[in-house]
Amino acid sequence: MASLAALLLACVPPVTSSAGASSPEPPAAAPDFSTAEAGNPIVDGWYADPDVAVYDNRYWVFPTSSRPYDEQTYLDAFSSTDLVTWTKHPNVLTKADVSWARRAVWAPAPVQRNGKYYLYFGANDIQGNSELGGIGVAVADRPEGPYRDAIGKPLIAQFVNGAQPIDQDVFVDTDGQAYMYYGGWGHANVVKLNADMTSLGQFPDGSTYKEITPANFTEGSQMFKKDGKYYFMWSEDGWTGPNYAVSYAISDSPTGPFTKISRVLAQDAAVARGSGHNAVLNVPGTDIWYIFYHRRPLSLSGANDRQLAYDRMTFNADGTIAPVTMRVKDNFDDANSVGWTTYGGSWSTSAKRYEAGASYGGKALLDTNFSDFVQDVTVTPRSAAGDAGVVFRATQPNTGTDGYRGYYAGISGTGKVVLGKADDNWTQLASAAVTIRPNVSYRLRVEAIGSSIKVYVGDALRISVTDTSYSSGANGVRVFNTGAGFDDFAVAHR
CATH class of the missing domain: 2.115.10.20 (Glycosyl hydrolase domain; family 43)
Structure with missing residues (x-):
């Protein structure tokens, strides 16, 4: 109208x-x-x-x-x-x-x-x-x-x-x-x-x-x-x-x-x-x-x-x-998570962030299906244990630690960024050392074009791999053995 x-x-x-x-x-x-x-x-x-x-x-x-x-x-x-x-x-x-x-x-x-x-x-x-x-x-x-x-x-x-x-x-x-x-x-x-x-x-x-x-x-x-x-x-x-x-x-x-x-x-x-x-x-x-x-x-x-x-x-x-x-963005300034679907874990919107309680693999996904893209989010880990980050090219989501088919990139208070893939089990593709502290916010970016996957923390490229397992799917966020806050989420075509 x-x-x-x-x-x-x-x-x-x-x-x-x-x-x-x-x-x-x-x-x-x-x-x-x-x-x-x-x-x-x-x-x-x-x-x-x-x-x-x-x-x-x-x-x-x-x-x-x-x-x-x-x-x-x-x-x-x-x-x-x-x-x-x-x-x-x-x-x-x-x-x-x-x-x-x-x-x-x-x-x-x-x-x-x-x-x-x-x-x-x-x-x-x-x-x-x-x-x-x-x-x-x-x-x-x-x-x-x-x-x-x-x-x-x-x-x-x-x-x-x-x-x-x-x-x-x-x-x-x-x-x-x-x-x-x-x-x-x-x-x-x-x-x-x-x-x-x-x-x-x-x-x-x-x-x-x-x-x-x-x-x-x-x-x-x-x-x-x-x-x-x-x-x-x-x-x-x-x-x-x-x-x-x-x-x-x-x-x-x-x-x-x-x-x-x-x-x-x-x-x-x-x-x-x-x-x-x-x-x-x-x-x-x-x-x-x-x-x-x-x-x-x-x-x-x-x-x-x-x-x-x-x-x-x-x-x-x-x-x-x-x-x-x-365009696909969410800064959670409206204090809601309309459009997101959660699979395991506990989720809420507070202080203009999407907060996840500590769980072994709780994730939240948007109903998207990107192939080549750049995905950004600000991640604030809540503990020195575990890791938190982004899911992408995800299909068949369900509850469970690795309950999806797709990729995941996360940052850990143990001092690393990790990239891997899931298919009801976990395969690590790469990791790199990076200083991460609890309750400090970090910008995490993934660029995926064809088989090329690059992971950035801040402006620094930390991981670059080639993998052909998954070509497209949903985008979202995930935690593993830590709570985390997520903000300024965005996905765009590349």
């Missing part, structure tokens, strides 16, 4: 709505990240179709609850002052608040105007014009709701130009005119919203609906403006499959024409699949841009196995959007 235009006007003068409210001020400290530095997914739970807003110096994300259609009867929201720690606001809108909605409550789109907060949504997944449903609008006095149906019926209740009435985006242009972009079943329309935000206007030719369908459009309309240009984004290919992706077009007009330029966000077989249905956030008062979207974990294939993520979005000198890289 798309983002509110009032968020996206950093490059143009502030505008005033009919109620006299100016565009939002930036939060106190503008987040300037390469990705969700505290880890993707950004919140716990199954969610999809995120839209974003900035209200009263807080960032807001309004997603779909990713469940079977008959269970999609409510909408939650999340807010943050820093794009790191998120507060959940449950049930901001439920079907009990909308007399005509019964299921498939989808893709909320937020906007603030007239001293009110509006939330546009799809409901009922209608398959034809004889069914009740479509795009509705709810209103509240606060960003977190509760929202109530504003007009007692759908705002758009019919298929027009072949477009299913779903996946709406609300965009307010710099002249104050509000537009709604929407559509499914391979067709996209744009309509004008009147100043009351609850009724449709007309174009100069007297029409209400204009078709703007670009090539390969499926659904998930999104509009924003930058440097006087209108960027229309959409999702293409099937939402239940791995190839769901985001493409875009640029126009001089909010009504197009929109000619596809390229895909800008697609699956990464090492990180996640099914990445799509995006929103765009421009941090007010800056040239910092993020793309919010949902994606599917690599090890899962269920239609509703979708999670919320964001990554940095950048622009080329000619105004085109650079392909988005789904």
Whole structure:
């Protein structure tokens, strides 16, 4: 789902709505990240179709609850002052608040105007014009709701130009005119919203609906403006499959024409699949841009196995959007370990670190599948015994000292760094002397390219070997006979 235009006007003068409210001020400290530095997914739970807003110096994300259609009867929201720690606001809108909605409550789109907060949504997944449903609008006095149906019926209740009435985006242009972009079943329309935000206007030719369908459009309309240009984004290919992706077009007009330029966000077989249905956030008062979207974990294939993520979005000198890289980082500043799976040992997040109690082989893994990569983590061993470090190219994980197939590199208070491989048993490949003290933090890096594996402690190369046992797999951290703290974890392609 798309983002509110009032968020996206950093490059143009502030505008005033009919109620006299100016565009939002930036939060106190503008987040300037390469990705969700505290880890993707950004919140716990199954969610999809995120839209974003900035209200009263807080960032807001309004997603779909990713469940079977008959269970999609409510909408939650999340807010943050820093794009790191998120507060959940449950049930901001439920079907009990909308007399005509019964299921498939989808893709909320937020906007603030007239001293009110509006939330546009799809409901009922209608398959034809004889069914009740479509795009509705709810209103509240606060960003977190509760929202109530504003007009007692759908705002758009019919298929027009072949477009299913779903996946709406609300965009307010710099002249104050509000537009709604929407559509499914391979067709996209744009309509004008009147100043009351609850009724449709007309174009100069007297029409209400204009078709703007670009090539390969499926659904998930999104509009924003930058440097006087209108960027229309959409999702293409099937939402239940791995190839769901985001493409875009640029126009001089909010009504197009929109000619596809390229895909800008697609699956990464090492990180996640099914990445799509995006929103765009421009941090007010800056040239910092993020793309919010949902994606599917690599090890899962269920239609509703979708999670919320964001990554940095950048622009080329000619105004085109650079392909988005789904980065893998976690500095644990959000005090949680969402996205990690543990196998043995005891794990917790405290003091903005991932803490492991002493165990014989407890490990925590991300759902990644990197082949050639560089992996970094800060390791703080908690005793002079044992060792702690990183697991990589790991498959078949389970509990047990060497319960996985893959590699491990760790540092030990006994004064060494060690590299080995496991397959329900342990084979040491190399070790090197290095000074390691308990409760002191050390940067550990592994570079693995083909059969070459290099291990660094700080900036110094300590181990370099060749081994062909494992070519790809998950990345994570591990302890052996010591507790340890882990911080600033990152994996990137090489």
